[in-house]
Amino acid sequence: MPLDIPIVYADDSLIVLDKPAGLLAVPGRGSDKADCVSARVQQYYPQALIVHRLDQATSGLMLMGQGSAMQRALSALFEARQVHKSYKAVVHGLVALDHGSIDLPIAADWPARPRRKIDLEHGKNALTHYRVLARDTVSHTTRVHLEPVTGRTHQLRVHMLALGHAIVGDRLYGEDAAPRLLLHAAQLQLVHPVSQAPMAWQSQADF
Numbered sequence: 001m002p003l004d005i006p007i008v009y010a011d012d013s014l015i016v017l018d019k020p021a022g023l024l025a026v027p028g029r030g031s032d033k034a035d036c037v038s039a040r041v042q043q044y045y046p047q048a049l050i051v052h053r054l055d056q057a058t059s060g061l062m063l064m065g066q067g068s069a070m071q072r073a074l075s076a077l078f079e080a081r082q083v084h085k086s087y088k089a090v091v092h093g094l095v096a097l098d099h100g101s102i103d104l105p106i107a108a109d110w111p112a113r114p115r116r117k118i119d120l121e122h123g124k125n126a127l128t129h130y131r132v133l134a135r136d137t138v139s140h141t142t143r144v145h146l147e148p149v150t151g152r153t154h155q156l157r158v159h160m161l162a163l164g165h166a167i168v169g170d171r172l173y174g175e176d177a178a179p180r181l182l183l184h185a186a187q188l189q190l191v192h193p194v195s196q197a198p199m200a201w202q203s204q205a206d207f
Contacts, residue, residue, distance in 0.1 A: 003040050008061065008201050013194050014074060015048055015064040017041065018203050021180045025053040025062065037062060051075055055154065057169070060087070060185025061203050073193040078151065084189040087146040087156060088133075088205045090182040091165035095142040099131040102159040106152045115172060116154040118162050126152045128159045141168060156183060182207050 006018040017037065019025070024036035041048045041064060048064040049071040063083075065071035077083050105123025109115040117123075127149040134143045142165065146156050154173075160166060161173050169178035184205035192199050 003044055005037065005040055008203065009199075010045070011066075013066050013070050013192065014051075015041065015045055015066065016188060016201050017062050017064065019054055019059055019062050019185075021057055021059040024056050026050055038064075052078055052151070054185055055157075055181075055183075057172075057181035058183045058185065059180075059205070061085075061188040061201055062185070063188065063190075070193065074190075077190055077193065081149065082190065084187070085148060085185060086187040087148070088143065088184045088186045089146055089156065089160070090141050090143050090168045090207060091160050092141060092168060093165045094135050094137065094140060095130075095132050095144065095163070095165055097132070099129070102126075102128045102130065102163055104159060104162055106155060106158055108153075114154075116152070116158050118158065124150075124152060126150045126155050126159065128156060130160075130163075157181075180207075 008018055009016040019037055024033060026038050027034050027036050038050050047067045051063045051065050051071055051074040054062055063074060065074045104118045104126060105120060106116050106126045107119035107123035109117040129147040131145040132142055133145055148155050157167055157170055157173055166174045167181060167183050169176050169181040186205060187202050189200040
C-alpha cells in the first residue's frame with residue numbers, strides 16, 4: 001500500500017506524521033480494516049510504533065517511536081503530561097464565552113459502544129481548555145482552539161457536545177451530513193527524549 005501520509009519530521013528516535021481524516025491509526029477487526037497509519041508507515045520505517053492515536057475521523061499530527069524503547073519513553077512523556085497538543089475544530093452554534101474550560105469526567109457508554117459519555121459518578125477525570133477563534137453568524141458555527149489536558153477517548157467530541165456545541169461532521173454523536181469531522185490535531189510540542197531539545201510541529205487544517 002502507498003504511504004500517502006505526509007511525514008512532517010523523522011529521525012532515529014521518532015516520527016511525526018500528518019494523518020488524513022478517515023484513516024485508522026491501528027488495524028481494526030477484519031481484513032477490510034487492515035489499512036492504517038501503522039501499517040503504511042512501517043513499510044518505510046520498520047521499527048515505527050504508535051505512541052498515541054487519533055480517531056479515524058480526525059486528521060492531523062501523530063507521533064510514532066522508532067523501536068519499543070523509544071515508544072515507551074515517548075509514552076511516558078504523554079503519561080506525565082509533558083506533551084502539549086492543541087486542535088482546531090468547527091462546532092455547531094455560536095459559543096457564548098470567548099474562552100473557558102470543560103472539567104467533566106468521561107466513561108464508556110457500554111450500551112452504545114464505541115460512544116463515550118459524561119459520567120459524574122464513574123467517569124475518569126477529563127479536562128479541556130477552549131478558546132473561540134471566530135464565530136460565523138451565517139453558518140451558525142464557531143471555530144475553536146482546543147487544548148486537552150487529559151487524553152480520554154473521544155474527549156474533545158464528548159466535551160464539546162456537553163457544552164452544547166457538537167463538532168461539525170460528528171456522525172457518532174449526532175446526525176450530521178457534513179462530509180467529514182471538522183477536528184484537526186494542529187500542534188504538537190515536546191522535549192526530545194534523546195537530544196533534550198524542545199521541539200514543536202504544526203499542521204494547518206484543511207477546513
